[in-house]
Amino acid sequence: MAFLWFIAPLLLATFVCAKPPPGFGLNHGIHKVNVTSYEVKQKYTGETLHPLDTTYYFDQLIDHNNPSLGTFQQRYWFSYSYYQSGGPIVLMNAGEVDASGYLGYLTPGTITGTLAETLSGVVILLEHRFFGQSNPYPNLSEESFSVHTLQQAIDDHEYFANNVVLDMPGGDQVGPNNAPWILVGGSYAGALTSYTMYEKPGVFYAGYASSAVVEAISDYWGYYEATRQYMARNCSADVEAVIAHVDTVINSGDATAIQALKENFGLGGVTHDDDFAWALAAIMQTWQQLLLSSGPGTTFFEFCDALEVESDGEVAGPSGWGLDHALAAWGSYYEESFIQTHCGTTNSQGIAACFNTYDSSNPAYTDTTVNNWVRSWYWFLCNDFGFWQGGAPESNPTLVSRILTPAYFERQCTYYFPNTFSSPPDTSVDATQTNSLYGGWNVTTEQLIFLNGERDPWREATVAADGTTNPDTDLQPHLLAEGYHCSDMLTIEGDVNPSVKAVQQKALEYYTQWLNEW
Numbered sequence: 001m002a003f004l005w006f007i008a009p010l011l012l013a014t015f016v017c018a019k020p021p022p023g024f025g026l027n028h029g030i031h032k033v034n035v036t037s038y039e040v041k042q043k044y045t046g047e048t049l050h051p052l053d054t055t056y057y058f059d060q061l062i063d064h065n066n067p068s069l070g071t072f073q074q075r076y077w078f079s080y081s082y083y084q085s086g087g088p089i090v091l092m093n094a095g096e097v098d099a100s101g102y103l104g105y106l107t108p109g110t111i112t113g114t115l116a117e118t119l120s121g122v123v124i125l126l127e128h129r130f131f132g133q134s135n136p137y138p139n140l141s142e143e144s145f146s147v148h149t150l151q152q153a154i155d156d157h158e159y160f161a162n163n164v165v166l167d168m169p170g171g172d173q174v175g176p177n178n179a180p181w182i183l184v185g186g187s188y189a190g191a192l193t194s195y196t197m198y199e200k201p202g203v204f205y206a207g208y209a210s211s212a213v214v215e216a217i218s219d220y221w222g223y224y225e226a227t228r229q230y231m232a233r234n235c236s237a238d239v240e241a242v243i244a245h246v247d248t249v250i251n252s253g254d255a256t257a258i259q260a261l262k263e264n265f266g267l268g269g270v271t272h273d274d275d276f277a278w279a280l281a282a283i284m285q286t287w288q289q290l291l292l293s294s295g296p297g298t299t300f301f302e303f304c305d306a307l308e309v310e311s312d313g314e315v316a317g318p319s320g321w322g323l324d325h326a327l328a329a330w331g332s333y334y335e336e337s338f339i340q341t342h343c344g345t346t347n348s349q350g351i352a353a354c355f356n357t358y359d360s361s362n363p364a365y366t367d368t369t370v371n372n373w374v375r376s377w378y379w380f381l382c383n384d385f386g387f388w389q390g391g392a393p394e395s396n397p398t399l400v401s402r403i404l405t406p407a408y409f410e411r412q413c414t415y416y417f418p419n420t421f422s423s424p425p426d427t428s429v430d431a432t433q434t435n436s437l438y439g440g441w442n443v444t445t446e447q448l449i450f451l452n453g454e455r456d457p458w459r460e461a462t463v464a465a466d467g468t469t470n471p472d473t474d475l476q477p478h479l480l481a482e483g484y485h486c487s488d489m490l491t492i493e494g495d496v497n498p499s500v501k502a503v504q505q506k507a508l509e510y511y512t513q514w515l516n517e518w
């Protein structure tokens with residue numbers, strides 16, 4: 001019997017910042033950079049430099065607590081095409097991805113390239129340990145993960161800055177004692193930027209933390225709050241009505257009614273009710289793919305159009321069409337379009353496997369080969385963060401089923417890491433500990449800028465969360481724009497939206513001022 005395994009659908013929405021679009025930088029203003037072939041010129045000497053896709057390897061300590069274990073090769077890429085002696089070193093950690101896809105962050109199509117260009121700096125893109133090809137050990141086993149900790153990643157930043165010798169004139173003279181370093185990150189890496197500056201004062205002169213999820217929150221139902229607040233009213237009304245109905249039917253325990261409900265969405269083969277609920281949440285997670293510069297045809301808007309716009313063009317008013325219409329429209333959208341794209345199959349057995357989180361022998365849980373970012377990422381979720389994206393409490397409207405609680409996700413930690421978790425972890429304890437170690441959203445770190453987007457599903461874990469009290473000061477500015485997740489890191493987002501442009505420019509003003517004081 002042919003079983004089809006799909007990794008993506010098991011995923012929680014993660015923190016990856018937008019990749020610059022394909023060919024990004026090629027047609028952006030005057031900065032024509034094809035990172036695969038472009039010959040990079042030094043702006044001030046005219047000299048031809050190494051191509052941007054030249055991979056460099058840093059000998060990083062495997063274990064900062066035990067240097068005698070030796071080193072591994074940590075990948076990085078860099079550009080000094082805008083550098084002038086005295087300029088800053090802009091270090092960006094790519095976070096939980098294979099960093100080789102993010103070389104656009106060396107170009108002015110992004111905030112890091114722009115910082116380098118404007119401030120006459122060097123820009124470096126560093127790959128996080130246990131992601132891509134930067135692995136202390138040759139596999140992602142639990143044994144190897146003994147050195148996969150937030151603290152080791154923080155220590156990597158310090159050791160890299162203090163020891164890297166850049167392949168450029170004077171490249172052995174640019175450590176933090178000789179040059180101002182600016183640490184940059186978006187999303188998880190934004191949090192890591194805050195953690196690093198909190199925990200290692202004095203290494204990095206300034207920081208840029210975009211959509212930085214500094215506060216670990218185990219029961220992260222707030223993930224859907226930005227979506228609920230900013231999506232079309234009619235669509236949220238209808239989604240809330242469908243989900244309330246789904247919860248009523250599931251809680252009724254009426255097996256016939258539950259089966260009929262699953263079949264309405266083309267999910268009749270999904271055995272577990274919570275997996276079915278999670279399958280309905282999948283569409284809500286596509287909100288995170290949005291950017292202000294996204295064109296038409298993006299999945300989330302397609303979904304709301306399918307729910308709210310009739311074939312004759314008639315559009316529902318603010319309260320939507322109501323439950324019956326929404327159930328039918330959502331059902332057809334799932335059956336005819338979304339599930340196929342999401343699971344890569346129309347085969348009913350394939351769909352059942354795609355949404356089945358209960359098979360602990362699924363290679364999605366057991367594959368320990370390197371460059372499996374999902375596994376490396378889950379290690380942090382299960383040990384440090386939680387960040388489980390389930391339903392809201394009864395006191396709050398919800399876009400996803402309330403039967404999805406942290407336990408649904410914590411159970412999966414025992415499949416990924418059976419030697420570490422003989423029973424599901426209580427990640428709320430871990431999250432509290434992470435916050436107490438690294439300051440959470442109460443940090444006061446000088447010359448660290450927090451940038452956030454109102455529409456970002458991760459905003460509720462940042463210093464811009466509803467109800468946080470961390471003050472915005474000139475030494476720790478909080479810049480908020482209309483953007484989505486990490487919008488401020490992409491130049492094009494500022495080009496299409498003045499509020500994003502304004503925060504990008506404001507950040508540049510702060511760095512200019514701080515560098516003058518260095």
Ligand SMILES: *[C@@H]1O[C@H](CO)[C@@H](O)[C@H](O)[C@H]1NC(C)=O
Nearest residue numbers: 022023026034035036037038
């Ligand atoms: C960039 O250059 C490479 C190598 O010459 C080429 O294969 C690729 O098509 C170019 N990309 C674009 C978007 O022009």
Ligand SMILES: *[C@@H]1O[C@H](CO)[C@@H](O)[C@H](O)[C@H]1NC(C)=O
Nearest residue numbers: 137138139140141143144145
């Ligand atoms: C995985 O790496 C560890 C070192 O962390 C090593 O001891 C072990 O043999 C490796 N396992 C496999 C299956 O290669």
Ligand SMILES: *[C@@H]1O[C@H](CO)[C@@H](O)[C@H](O)[C@H]1NC(C)=O
Nearest residue numbers: 232233234304305308317318
């Ligand atoms: C209703 O939904 C459509 C499609 O998503 C949207 O274009 C429109 O703005 C919405 N109208 C209201 C009043 O919510």
Ligand SMILES: *[C@@H]1O[C@H](CO)[C@@H](O)[C@H](O)[C@H]1NC(C)=O
Nearest residue numbers: 436440441442467468469470
């Ligand atoms: C952080 O600030 C919040 C208010 O925004 C407060 O409720 C919480 O106790 C603070 N946490 C710590 C660890 O100080």
